[in-house]
Structure formats: structure tokens, C-alpha cells
Amino acid sequence: MKLVTFTVAGRDRVGAVVETHVVDLGAAYAGLLAAGRDPEAAASADRILPADMLGFIRGGADAVTAARGALRFVRERGFDVPGAVFPRDRVRLRAPVPRPPKIICTGTNYEDYRQVIGLPKSPVPLIFLKAPSCVVGPDDPVQIPEGYGEVYHEYEFSCVIGKRCKGVPKERAADVIFGYTIFDDITGRALEAKSREFQPWGKSMDTYGPMGPWIVTPEEMPPDLYGLRILRRRNGKVEAESNTSNMIFRFDDIVAFASTFWTLEPGDLITTASPMAGPISPGDVIESEIEGIGVLRNPVESVKVDPVYAQRVGL
Numbered sequence: 217m218k219l220v221t222f223t224v225a226g227r228d229r230v231g232a233v234v235e236t237h238v239v240d241l242g243a244a245y246a247g248l249l250a251a252g253r254d255p256e257a258a259a260s261a262d263r264i265l266p267a268d269m270l271g272f273i274r275g276g277a278d279a280v281t282a283a284r285g286a287l288r289f290v291r292e293r294g295f296d297v298p299g300a301v302f303p304r305d306r307v308r309l310r311a312p313v314p315r316p317p318k319i320i321c322t323g324t325n326y327e328d329y330r331q332v333i334g335l336p337k338s339p340v341p342l343i344f345l346k347a348p349s350c351v352v353g354p355d356d357p358v359q360i361p362e363g364y365g366e367v368y369h370e371y372e373f374s375c376v377i378g379k380r381c382k383g384v385p386k387e388r389a390a391d392v393i394f395g396y397t398i399f400d401d402i403t404g405r406a407l408e409a410k411s412r413e414f415q416p417w418g419k420s421m422d423t424y425g426p427m428g429p430w431i432v433t434p435e436e437m438p439p440d441l442y443g444l445r446i447l448r449r450r451n452g453k454v455e456a457e458s459n460t461s462n463m464i465f466r467f468d469d470i471v472a473f474a475s476t477f478w479t480l481e482p483g484d485l486i487t488t489a490s491p492m493a494g495p496i497s498p499g500d501v502i503e504s505e506i507e508g509i510g511v512l513r514n515p516v517e518s519v520k521v522d523p524v525y526a527q528r529v530g531l
Contacts, residue, residue: 243300244286311353311427325489347420354429359519365406370490371504377484389468395431449503458491
């Protein structure tokens with residue numbers, strides 16, 4: 217499934233993208249139950265298929281099974297289920313997990329990029345946290361504060377954690393992954409270059425975490441996660457291209473390492489770092505594409521802020 221958070225009639229809902237449609241999973245499941253002449257169960261469908269993505273993920277196998285049943289029902293009805301099926305171009309997609317409990321990013325994890333920038337290879341994944349409040353969805357603008365220097369676009373193959381866990385063995389990491397998505401680790405490069413202590417500032421500004429366009433569940437991903445084409449575009453031009461085969465540490469390594477020290481929660485996002493990053497400017501349109509997932513697109517604009525702090529640090 218390609219799972220989305222989408223907005224319709226002013227409400228956020230959990231859905232699935234099927235061809236040119238977005239299916240409201242809770243509404244479709246209620247329709248399935250009502251068709252089975254169980255109105256009481258239909259009225260409580262949201263308890264099995266919550267309308268928010270974190271609730272859906274916490275629902276585990278029961279929620280996923282119900283969602284698949286709802287999609288079968290919709291297909292059998294030829295997508296004619298009023299209130300449950302919408303044309304994809306008529307709804308707004310949000311970040312699939314609008315506020316992840318944690319965003320665990322990984323740095324310098326593509327060997328081709330590491331060689332270009334000349335950093336030593338780390339013996340462990342270089343993980344750090346990014347503020348969940350930076351997350352925006354597909355087609356939402358990335359807003360660059362004026363006067364705070366160069367900003368880079370880092371594009372990252374990422375996973376969403378499906379269950380609460382700690383100390384996950386490497387060989388069982390796949391068991392705790394709910395699905396896969398794209399995350400852009402937008403970075404205030406000038407701030408990061410000024411001081412390592414400024415990295416959280418430069419990484420966690422509002423809108424500096426585009427995510428989406430959806431979560432792809434594991435069974436719909438290509439069988440080899442480490443042979444996927446991954447590329448970055450700016451204004452329609454490919455500026456960087458790599459392959460997930462270039463990763464130094466894979467999802468199993470990063471999940472095992474991170475969960476040694478931090479309890480992972482349903483909805484946590486874990487990234488695998490970026491191939492070669494590049495600068496972006498207001499007026500640009502940036503795209504990240506990962507084979508098996510799709511394209512995450514965002515415009516870039518400027519936003520006026522107080523320049524006093526930039527002046528204090530010499531930008």
C-alpha cells in the first residue's frame with residue numbers, strides 16, 4: 217500500500233493511493249461493514265482504522281488487515297463508494313506522519329559522497345536528532361530565512377518504525393519497520409559550517425523537513441532495497457544521482473545502533489543520509505526521487521526574519 221495523510225473537507229484522514237484515486241480507509245472500512253449489515257460495527261470503524269497516521273501505525277497488523285479489506289471492497293465496487301474515494305488531484309497530501317515522535321537522521325552514509333567530501337569512514341552510524349516540528353508535506357514550501365546564508369538540499373531514503381522497541385538485533389530490524397518514504401534533510405549549510413554547535417539550529421528550522429509523498433509498505437517495495445536509483449532535481453534538472461547500493465550502513469545497522477540507546481516509537485522516522493547534496497535558493501523547485509517510492513516535490517521561498525542573530529555569528 218501507498219499510505220497517505222490527506223486533507224478533505226478541512227479534516228485530516230488516513231488514506232491509500234490507488235491509481236488515480238485516494239481512498240479514505242476509515243470511510244471505506246465503514247462502508248464494508250455497513251454492506252455486511254452491521255451498522256453498529258460500521259459506526260466504530262475508526263477504532264480499528266484511526267483517522268490519524270500515528271494511530272493507524274499503532275494499530276499494527278489489525279489496522280493493516282482492515283485497510284486491505286477496505287481496499288478490496290472499494291475495488292469490487294469499481295471505486296464507487298461515496299464519501300470514501302476521491303480523485304487524487306482533488307485532495308491535499310500532507311506529510312504521511314505530520315509529527316513523527318522522533319526524527320533520527322544519519323550523516324555521511326553514502327560512500328560515493330564520503331569520498332568526494334573527504335571525511336573519514338565512521339565505525340558506527342553518525343546519527344543525530346532533528347526537530348519533528350520541521351516536517352512539511354509534498355508541495356509545501358521550504359521557507360529559507362533571509363540573511364542566514366547558504367542552504368542545502370539533502371535527499372534521504374527513510375523508514376518509519378512500526379512498533380515500540382529497544383535493543384533490536386540487526387537480524388530482526390525488518391520486523392520493526394512499518395514502511396519506507398522520502399525525507400529531505402534541508403540544512404542551513406552556512407550555520408553548520410560556522411560551528412558544529414549550530415547544526416541543530418541549521419537543521420531544525422520550520423519547513424526544513426519535507427516528507428512523503430507517502431509511506432510504501434514493505435511488500436510493495438522492490439525486493440532489493442539496496443539497488444535502488446536515487447536522484448535529486450532542481451528546477452527539473454538532475455543535479456545528483458546515486459544508488460542505495462552506495463550506503464555504508466543499511467537500515468538494519470542503523471535501527472540496531474539507534475535502538476541500543478533510544479527506545480523507538482511507532483511513527484519514528486529513521487533516515488539513511490544523503491548522496492551528494494547541493495544548494496537551493498528561493499524560487500527553486502526541488503525534487504527527490506527514489507525508485508519504488510516516487511517523487512517528493514517542494515517549492516522554495518524566502519521568509520523575512522530578524523537578521524540580528526545572523527549578524528552576531530558573522531553571517
